[in-house]
């Protein structure tokens with residue numbers, strides 16, 4: 001079958017890139033090209049910015065309720081095609097279709113709906129004293145840029161554009177060139193739903209060509225980015241030249257910490273396994289370092305390994321598959337090289353540790369077995385650097401102090417999970433951990449109202465709830481003197 005040709009969404013129309021060139025889009029499960037993604041450049045970004053500038057004032061002038069209606073309509077359209085979107089997301093990323101159907105696409109719908117509601121519920125701020133009454137306007141910025149990664153494509157794309165749009169901005173957005181498909185489908189739906197032209201522009205292409213042009217554009221007032229720490233650093237440096245606002249959600253090397261007093265029911269153990277291997281470990285929140293208190297280490301390891309070994313790596317379209325393919329050949333090479341490095345560093349592979357060869361249509365796919373490694377020092381590269389694959393290291397610890405030292409011993413600080421039945425301990429640990437998110441006896445349990453993001457090399461700023469609306473608006477304080485104090 002001829003590859004599908006995708007397009008940009010600019011000024012309410014699907015457009016071919018100015019370059020006329022396209023990038024191959026691979027299906028990771030089969031290693032074959034199934035689509036062509038526009039290889040756009042700064043000319044397409046310029047057209048998108050101009051369209052957004054024309055559209056921004058009227059969009060900002062709409063009532064909150066009117067903007068919310070547009071977002072709800074888009075959410076309805078995605079929801080009505082949930083199964084289709086799930087299949088497309090699975091084909092594009094290699095993730096199991098059951099995961100796309102239960103997590104990625106429902107969450108994309110939820111993001112659009114959440115911010116449609118949030119903007120109508122956002123309270124204002126006033127400060128009064130005997131001399132004056134102050135109120136704070138929160139005005140949209142104008143045109144903003146949103147740049148998202150490949151691991152949760154539509155989920156993270158909508159997580160950015162929804163608050164930007166709800167707050168009254170026009171958007172120029174770029175999905176990952178590795179997984180462009182569902183953002184393209186969203187482009188089609190935005191047109192079908194009558195989204196006002198120019199308000200949402202989606203420019204497809206590479207980071208160096210399109211992403212960089214978005215970051216450098218003088219009329220784009222803020223950049224909301226999710227991706228690697230390396231790209232985030234480049235964006236921060238570039239944005240600093242023009243004092244552009246940036247929100248950066250970057251990499252992680254998250255700890256899951258299991259204490260002797262944890263309730264290790266089957267359900268909790270399943271969640272701990274999921275926290276390492278969900279989406280093939282390609283979630284920034286995955287717990288890739290599993291710290292286990294020494295007194296239960298051997299018993300925990302036995303039960304944990306039995307569950308990991310039972311995970312099924314298979315065709316993402318097969319409902320029985322727990323893990324699908326890694327997103328690209330380059331990422332497959334990175335992950336397998338990291339496993340080799342772990343062995344070279346002295347790690348013992350307890351399960352997995354190699355590529356998985358499947359038959360039939362997936363014979364050339366990029367599959368890696370869920371891998372558990374022990375015996376590595378906490379300060380080796382394997383335990384410090386993000387792998388972003390189905391690889392978990394086991395680390396024993398003696399007490400709270402050692403757990404804190406190991407957990408905090410990386411340059412990252414996104415999310416930690418703690419497993420303990422002792423509430424005092426949970427609270428003490430939560431305060432000492434240098435992470436933006438701490439989950440206690442759970443993982444990836446998300447309430448969209450809460451602040452989301454990391455510290456250290458994992459992030460700058462917070463997304464979620466009113467935090468995101470604050471990011472996408474500029475506060476302006478208005479001070480009215482009381483007549484007696486003039």
Ligand code: NAD
Pocket residue numbers: 147148149150151152156174175176177205206207208210211212215226227228229230231232234235249250251252283284386388414454458459
């Ligand atoms: P990446 O940094 O390679 O790419 C992310 C996006 O940035 C893509 O759209 C890419 O085209 C674009 N880009 C690349 N170079 C650019 C440049 N110079 N200027 C502007 N844009 C540029 O990241 P990735 O490999 O797509 O994603 C994986 C990474 O994302 C992992 O490190 C993961 O931890 C991180 N991530 C973080 C979160 C979070 O919330 N903290 C969530 C998901 C993924």
